[in-house]
Amino acid sequence: MQNNxxxxxxxxxxxxxxxxxxxxxxSGYRVIVLDNLSNSRDTVIDSIFTITGVVPEFILGDIRNGALLDSVFKSHSIDAVMHFAGLKAVGESTEIPLAYYDNNVNGTIQILNAMKAAGVRSFIFSSSATVYGHPEWLPLTESHPRRATNPYGNTKLMVEGILEDLAACDNEWRIACLRYFNPVGAHGTGLIGESPAGLPNNLMPYVAQVASGRRPTLYVFGNDYDTADGTGVRDYVHVVDLAKGHVNALAYCERNAGRMLAVNLGTGVGYSVLEMIQAFEQVSGKPVPYKVVSRREGDVAACWADVALAESLLKWKAERGVRQMCEDAWRWERNFEN
Ligand SMILES: NC(=O)c1ccc[n+]([C@@H]2O[C@H](COP(=O)([O-])OP(=O)(O)OC[C@H]3O[C@@H](n4cnc5c(N)ncnc54)[C@H](O)[C@@H]3O)[C@@H](O)[C@H]2O)c1
Structure with a gap:
């Protein structure tokens, strides 16, 4: 099913x-991938071919290279950009903030400049629930005040601001900022998934590595939060559902010019750290030994999404539950030495 x-x-x-x-x-799109492989491998392209039967064109390059971007837009007929490239580790962003502003803010400006020059105006941006900071109410609606609590979050807020200004001054732009909650899981084939370098920042890959014996113990950051079992509650969303949300957002942008849409992508349901550990143990049949340590600075007690906007505008709803998230993460963990 080609859509040209x-x-x-x-x-x-x-x-x-x-x-x-x-x-x-x-969904029938032609795809060109641009990545500098700073946090991934080009063998992913082979896995995409195995899954889809199609080899997307791969360009090894950096989004901060404006000349490269101009040549990519000149030599291809591009209709839209989905922009995932960037740095994403909250802790690291406090240690090397300039690298975060350079990759995430400067890099995005380079892409937008190249798009403007080439007359391409559809843009889907990877934003994050981190833009909401400490929740004043739950579930988090898109109108919740935005305030970042670390440099990484600041980069997302700054880009959202840039995109708002851009959409306001030129109504040809079609922009969607997708605010992800906690992406987890892997493709059902077990061929692509999350491969964190070093110690995982996120719960699910950490749990998977402890279940498989690669790491001895999971550290749980705090069990004295004001939640049912005292551990942090998050809205985990399966990465395949998340990916489908992008395709729906692109279709929405194709239908609606002159708007900047900001929309939550989550399930609308929160699970605690202990509930996730228990679910993973059930699926894997392996114990996940854990140790409670003190709270991590900046972590919020609980956070989950209001998903009404995604449902009404994007016609999107997450379909995969916690069991499937754990099953797919476990398959990926066992299949690959990632
Ligand atoms: N994973 C999450 O929990 C999460 C949550 C909210 C938002 N996001 C955002 O979603 C996006 C994708 O996240 P991910 O989890 O897939 O991260 P990832 O690190 O797996 O993917 C990012 C990709 O961008 C590439 N990259 C980084 N800097 C680049 C540059 N300057 N030029 C070209 N390529 C570059 C990396 O090599 C990597 O392949 C990021 O913008 C991230 O901030 C992620």
Missing amino acids: KTVLVTGGTGYIGSHAVVELIE
Whole structure:
């Protein structure tokens, strides 16, 4: 099912980007991947071929290279950009903030400049629930005040601001900022998934590595939060559902010019750290030994999404539950030495 539209996917060999590439191809789009492989491998392209039967064009390059971007837009007929490339570790962003502003803010400006010059105006951006900071109410609606609590979050807020200004001054732009909650899981084939370098920042890959014996103990950061069992509650969303949300957002942008849409992508349901550990133990049949340590600075007690906007505007709803998230993460963990 070809639809003759071509999408440039930055960060397309990364965790979420690779799943979006698969969903785009399966929805009939042509895809060009641009990635500097700073946090992924080009073998992901082979896995995408195995899953879809299509080899997306791969360009090894950096989004901060304006000349490269101009040549990519000149030599291809591109209809839209999905922009995943960037740095994403909250802790690291406090240590090397300039690298975060350079990759995430400067890099995005370079892409937008190249798009403007080439007359391409459809843009889907990877934002994050981190833009909401400490929740004043739950579930988090898109109108919740935004305030970042670390440099990474600041980069997302700054880009959202840039995109708002852009949409306001030129109504040809079609922009969607997708605010992800907690992406987890892997493709059902077990061929693509999350491969964190070093110690995982996120719960699910950490749990998977402890279950498989790669790490001895999971550290649970705090069990004295004001939640049912005292551990942090998050809205985990399956990465395949998330990827499908991008395809729906692109279709929405194709239908609606002159808007900047900001929309939550989550399930609308929160699970605690202990509930996730228990679910993973059930699925894997392996124990996940854990140790409670003190709270991590900046972590909120609970956070989950209001998903009404995604349902009404994007016609999107997450379909995969916690069991499938754990099953797919476990398959990926066992299949690959990632
Ligand atoms: N994973 C999450 O929990 C999460 C949550 C909210 C938002 N996001 C955002 O989603 C996007 C994708 O996240 P992910 O989890 O897939 O991360 P990832 O690190 O797996 O993927 C990002 C990709 O971008 C590439 N990249 C980084 N800097 C680049 C540059 N300057 N030029 C070209 N390529 C570059 C990396 O090599 C990598 O392949 C990021 O913008 C991230 O901030 C992620």
